Amino acid sequence: xxxxxxxxxxxxxxxxxxxxxxxxxxxxxxxxxxxxxxxxxxxxxxxxxxxxxxxxxxxxxxxxxxxxxxxxxxxxxxxxxxxxxxxxxxxxxxxxxxxxxxxxxxxxxxxxxxxxxxxxxxxxxxxxxxxxxxxxxxxxxxxxxxxxxxxxxxxxxxxxxxxxxxxxxxxxxxxxxxxxxxxxxxxxxxxxxxxxxxxxxxxxxxxxxxxxxxxxxxxxxxxxxxxxxxxxxxxxxxxxxxxxxxxxxxxxxxxxxxxxxxxxxxxxxxxxxxxxxxxxxxxxxxxxxxxxxxxxxxxxxxxxxxxxxxxxxxxxxxxxxxxxxxxxxxxxxxxxxx
Amino acid sequence: xxxxxxxxxxxxxxxxxxxxxxxxxxxxxxxxxxxxxxxxxxxxxxxxxxxxxxxxxxxxxxxxxxxxxxxxxxxxxxxxxxxxxxxxxxxxxxxxxxxxxxxxxxxxxxxxxxxxxxxxxxxxxxxxxxxxxxxxxxxxxxxxxxxxxxxxxxxxxxxxxxxxxxxxxxxxxxxxxxxxxxxxxxxxxxxxxxxxxxxxxxxxxxxxxxxxxxxxxxxxxxxxxxxxxxxxxxxxxxxxxxxxxxxxxxxxxxxxxxxxxxxxxxxxxxxxxxxxxxxxxxxxxxxxxxxxxxxxxxxxxxxxxxxxxxxxxxxxxxxxxxxxxxxxxxxxxxxxxx
DNA sequence: CTGAAAGCGCTAACAC
DNA sequence: GTGTTAGCGCTTTCAG
Numbered sequence: 001x002x003x004x005x006x007x008x009x010x011x012x013x014x015x016x017x018x019x020x021x022x023x024x025x026x027x028x029x030x031x032x033x034x035x036x037x038x039x040x041x042x043x044x045x046x047x048x049x050x051x052x053x054x055x056x057x058x059x060x061x062x063x064x065x066x067x068x069x070x071x072x073x074x075x076x077x078x079x080x081x082x083x084x085x086x087x088x089x090x091x092x093x094x095x096x097x098x099x100x101x102x103x104x105x106x107x108x109x110x111x112x113x114x115x116x117x118x119x120x121x122x123x124x125x126x127x128x129x130x131x132x133x134x135x136x137x138x139x140x141x142x143x144x145x146x147x148x149x150x151x152x153x154x155x156x157x158x159x160x161x162x163x164x165x166x167x168x169x170x171x172x173x174x175x176x177x178x179x180x181x182x183x184x185x186x187x188x189x190x191x192x193x194x195x196x197x198x199x200x201x202x203x204x205x206x207x208x209x210x211x212x213x214x215x216x217x218x219x220x221x222x223x224x225x226x227x228x229x230x231x232x233x234x235x236x237x238x239x240x241x242x243x244x245x246x247x248x249x250x251x252x253x254x255x256x257x258x259x260x261x262x263x264x265x266x267x268x269x270x271x272x273x274x275x276x277x278x279x280x281x282x283x284x285x286x287x288x289x290x291x292x293x294x295x296x297x298x299x300x301x302x303x304x305x306x307x308x309x310x311x312x313x314x315x316x317x318x319x320x321x322x323x324x325x326x327x328x329x330x331x332x333x334x335x336x337x338x
Numbered sequence: 339x340x341x342x343x344x345x346x347x348x349x350x351x352x353x354x355x356x357x358x359x360x361x362x363x364x365x366x367x368x369x370x371x372x373x374x375x376x377x378x379x380x381x382x383x384x385x386x387x388x389x390x391x392x393x394x395x396x397x398x399x400x401x402x403x404x405x406x407x408x409x410x411x412x413x414x415x416x417x418x419x420x421x422x423x424x425x426x427x428x429x430x431x432x433x434x435x436x437x438x439x440x441x442x443x444x445x446x447x448x449x450x451x452x453x454x455x456x457x458x459x460x461x462x463x464x465x466x467x468x469x470x471x472x473x474x475x476x477x478x479x480x481x482x483x484x485x486x487x488x489x490x491x492x493x494x495x496x497x498x499x500x501x502x503x504x505x506x507x508x509x510x511x512x513x514x515x516x517x518x519x520x521x522x523x524x525x526x527x528x529x530x531x532x533x534x535x536x537x538x539x540x541x542x543x544x545x546x547x548x549x550x551x552x553x554x555x556x557x558x559x560x561x562x563x564x565x566x567x568x569x570x571x572x573x574x575x576x577x578x579x580x581x582x583x584x585x586x587x588x589x590x591x592x593x594x595x596x597x598x599x600x601x602x603x604x605x606x607x608x609x610x611x612x613x614x615x616x617x618x619x620x621x622x623x624x625x626x627x628x629x630x631x632x633x634x635x636x637x638x639x640x641x642x643x644x645x646x647x648x649x650x651x652x653x654x655x656x657x658x659x660x661x662x663x664x665x666x667x668x669x670x671x672x673x674x675x676x
Numbered sequence: 677c678t679g680a681a682a683g684c685g686c687t688a689a690c691a692c
Numbered sequence: 693g694t695g696t697t698a699g700c701g702c703t704t705t706c707a708g
Contacts, residue, residue, distance in 0.1 A: 007459070007481060009701055020679045025703055032704095033677060052457045056403065057701035060394045061684045070438075075423060081414050088440055097454060100408075100438040102426055116435060119390045121345070143345060226624040252624070282620070286564040286590070347685055358695045363687055370688095371693060395685035399700045 008049045017045035028053070059121065066096045068309060069117035073129030073151060075104050078280065079298060080128055083150055086302025087126060094310050096123070105129075118143065124309045127151060131163070133194050145312035149305035150298065152322065161305040161323050165195050168294040168327035169202025172247045172275040175292065175329055177210050179337050181245030181273050185215040187232040187257060188249035189224045196221065199249045199277065215243045224249075229256020230263075237264045244272055251276035251283040251293055258287050258334060273335040289333035301325045346387045355383035366391070397459065404434045406647060407455035411467030411489060413442050416618065417636060418466055421488055424640025425464060432648050434461070443467075456481065462647045465489060469501070471532050483650035487643035488636070490660065499643040499661050503533050506632040506665035507540025510585045510613040513630065513667055515548045517675050519583030519611050523553040525570040525595060526587035527562040534559070537587045537615065553581045562587075567594020568601075575602045582610055589614035589621040592629050596672060600626065611673040627671035639663045 010021045017024065019042060026032040027042035028051075045051075059065040068091060072080055088098060099122060101113035117125060124144050129135065129151045137155035138146055148160040176184050186203045189196045200219055207214055220235065222228035229248055233256065236243060246261075248254030254276030258268050268274050268289060276284065279295035304325060308318045348359045355362065357380060364370040365380035366389075383389075397403040406429060410418055426436060437460060439451035455463060462483045465476060475493035476484055486498040514522050524541045527534045538557055545552055558573065560566035567586055571594065574581060584599075586592030592614030596606050606612050606627060614622065617633035642663060650656045 007701095010703090011701080021701085022680075022703075022705095023678060026678090029703080035677060038678080052453065054398070054459060054701050055454075055457045056394050056398045056459055057684085058703075059684095060392070060398055060686090060701085061703055063684080065394065067437075076414075076419050078416075081419070084438070085413060085440060088438075095454075097458065098438050099405075100422070100426075100436045102423060115390065116393075116433075119393045120435065121392060121394055252620070256624075282590070286594075345685095348687090349685080359685090360687075360696075361694055364694085367687080373693060376693075392685050395700085396687075397700090398685085398702090399687055401700080 007054070008051045009054070010051075012049055013042065013045045013051050016049060017042045063121075064123055064313075065121045066094075067099055067120060067122045068096055068306070069099045069101060069113075069120075069122040069125040071110065071113055071117070071125060071127050072100075072102050073105055073110065073127070073135055076100075076102055077130065079131055079150060079296075082298040083128055083302035083305075086299030086304075087149070087306040088302075089299075090303045090306035090310065096310070114138065123313045126305055126309060127153070128305075131195065145309060145318075147305050147309045147312070147318075149301060157320050159308060159318055159320050159323065161301055161308065161325065163296040163298065163301055164324040164326050165198030166202035166205070167324070168277060168296065169199040169247065169249075170206040171327055171329040172277065172294050173203050173206035174209075175331070175335060176245035176247060176273050176275060177206070177212075179273055179335050182212055183215050183241075183243045184212070184245040184247060185236055185241075185243045186219040186247050186249070187229060187236075187253055188219045188221055189253070191221050196249060203247055215241055224252060226252045226256035226259070229253035230260035231256075233257040233260025234264060237261070237266065246272060246274045248274060248276045251278040251280045251287075251291060254291050254293065254334070255283050255287040258289070258291070262288065269334050269336045275335060279330050284330075284332065287334065289336070292332045292335040293330050295328045295330050297325050297328055345392070346389045347392070348389075350387055351380065351384045351389050354387060355380045401459075402461055402651075403459050404432075405437055405458060405460045406434055406644070407437045407439060407451075407458075407460040407463040409439050409441060409448065409451055409455070409463060409465045411441055411443055411448065411465070411473055414438075414440055415468065417469055417488060417634075420636040421466055421640035421643075424637030424642075425487070425644040426640075427637075428641045428644035428648065434648070452476065461651045464643055464647060465491070466643075469533065483647060483656075485643050485647045485650070485656075487639060495658050497646060497656055497658050497661065499639055499646065499663065501634040501636065501639055502662040502664050503536035504540035504543070505662070506615060506634065507537040507585065507587075508544040509665055509667040510615065510632050511541050511544035512547075513669070513673060514583035514585060514611050514613060515544070515550075517611055517673050520550050521553050521579075521581045522550070522583035522585060523574055523579075523581045524557040524585050524587070525567060525574075525591055526557045526559055527591070529559050534587060541585055553579055562590060564590045564594035564597070567591035568598035569594075571595045571598025572602060575599070575604065584610060584612045586612060586614045589616040589618045589625075589629060589631055592631065592672070593621050593625040596625050596627070596629070607672050607674045613673060617668050622668075622670065625672065627674070630670045630673040631668050633666045633668050635663050635666055 010024045014021045014024045027039045103110035125146045128149045131150045134154040137153040152160040220232045276291045276293040284291045312318045348362045352359045352362045365377045441448035466487045467489045469488045472492040475491040490498040558570040614629045614631040622629040646656045
């Protein structure tokens with residue numbers, strides 16, 4: 001399959017085909033006017049030798065490397081993976097490869113990686129990381145385009161592709177309403193996170209659309225954990241407030257809620273419907289019952305980021321600011337109405 | 339910081355410093371004998387222009403790209419991430435970068451990526467993926483070294499770096515024994531997986547070391563899921579067999595076991611100790627109580643794989659066959675003895 | 677239609 | 693000590 005112990009060059013192919021190096025190049029790249037017979041001869045020789053053009057040499061000449069750097073500020077995690085996959089899909093179509101750099105939040109490392117990426121003459125850079133709040137812009141005046149995905153640059157002149165938390169919350173709450181629930185509580189993470197704020201805003205907007213108010217008048221805020229979801233559910237039950245729907249701002253919280261409710265003798269989804277956020281398979285499927293949840297469409301997000309970057313590389317103006325990707329609701333049994 | 343809109347070359351630096359390109363190269367790479375004053379002049383000029391040597395050009399000449407390809411057969415997941423992180427640590431020290439390719443189990447894609455990696459003249463390749471059974475070897479006769487990590491090549495002539503499931507199971511069971519349990523059950527995944535077989539072997543060896551036999555005489559085999567862990571726990575309880583320890587072959591199974599036991603009125607760890615495998619934070623911490631578990635040391639594994647690859651690239655013979663990385667036990671409350 | 681020559685940016689060898 | 697030359701592998705004029 002790859003019998004070439006030694007690297008074959010155009011010169012080798014040219015020699016075997018009995019033509020010049022220039023002709024080999026034209027034949028293999030379909031450029032220029034060549035006689036069909038010559039072309040075939042070259043192709044045959046190339047195949048016989050297992051010729052692989054050296055992309056370094058090509059890049060040196062063309063000024064394009066067909067490489068994009070992916071700089072993850074935080075460590076790669078659950079959120080970044082689908083993003084990478086989506087980006088790879090979009091890039092693969094353009095025959096580009098991804099150079100992965102994980103700076104782990106260390107600015108020194110980040111500068112180092114940035115330097116390396118530029119030294120390797122990547123065609124563009126995608127900056128990503130843990131989806132929380134903003135991150136400092138890499139700055140302007142780069143020799144290559146930069147797109148931020150999942151993380152927001154603090155500079156308006158950059159383009160950031162983000163998921164739409166407000167939209168996601170609206171989908172969740174509207175679904176609870178559509179399945180007949182009217183008394184809806186919101187259990188969420190720390191209020192200082194923008195995600196928390198956006199999800200709260202979406203929740204309030206969907207509730208007011210329907211003319212109902214939030215149970216307890218305010219969200220229950222805590223950690224992004226199952227334990228908090230359980231505890232919040234218990235608090236809700238003990239408060240004596242009537243409620244028939246809970247929007248948990250993460251799958252972990254929502255799963256904790258289902259556990260807390262079940263252990264309080266409350267049936268999900270019969271008595272209370274529960275919706276989460278993330279569509280994180282392990283949590284969602286292990287939950288009892290399986291969770292209806294909001295999918296953040298991260299692979300779509302990666303796809304868009306990569307596509308925008310490709311456009312920018314082609315010289316197209318991709319604008320700046322924030323582009324939000326809508327979420328998608330995934331219905332499972334935690335909101336079933338049989 | 340990176341003001342270079344245009345790419346600066348050695349020629350530019352040479353012009354500014356009033357020397358020749360060759361001298362610039364020597365000055366920047368600390369080669370040859372240069373007068374200190376000249377060296378300083380060049381360094382100053384390079385700094386002023388924000389010079390970044392073009393690694394493509396360097397690679398073309400040196401025959402080394404300082405790139406390694408990472409080919410993941412399956413999609414990148416929970417297991418591959420720590421591995422990548424570990425590999426990056428080892429590679430970073432050698433100033434190498436990672437080119438990430440995710441073939442998603444599609445052989446066509448894999449061949450395509452392999453071709454691209456070779457065309458880019460990577461210095462070496464790490465093959466990884468979901469840790470299950472074997473995978474077909476990429477074959478011999480590559481122009482660059484290849485190391486398999488987490489996945490095992492089906493060709494003995496390749497080097498595969500793997501975690502040690504048997505050792506992990508021994509650690510788990512010995513710990514249960516050391517905390518005073520004698521009647522230990524094993525709940526695990528499908529027997530056709532090699533991981534299942536190795537974990538069973540380790541379990542049996544640790545038990546026989548202590549002269550005790552497995553509760554029920556055989557493992558309970560099922561899915562790698564919480565649901566199966568719960569169900570197996572219930573079966574165990576209903577069977578009427580006495581038991582005071584359970585080794586679950588994954589954190590998901592073990593967590594399911596703790597839930598099943600608690601819901602049967604059995605106290606973990608007072609009446610039964612439970613140990614899992616994976617040290618998967620989300621599962622382990624959300625478990626009630628938090629799980630004692632076996633850490634597969636995947637980032638260590640990635641580190642070793644990258645280190646071996648670097649050696650091979652340097653021309654050192656790294657041997658072949660299987661190198662197993664020992665596991666590490668992480669003790670939490672599910673086996674506490676107060 | 678095909679070949680020869682130049683050059684992408686860098687470094688190693690050899691002059692001076 | 694420093695400049696000059698050649699060449700890594702490829703593509704692209706420009707002759708022929």
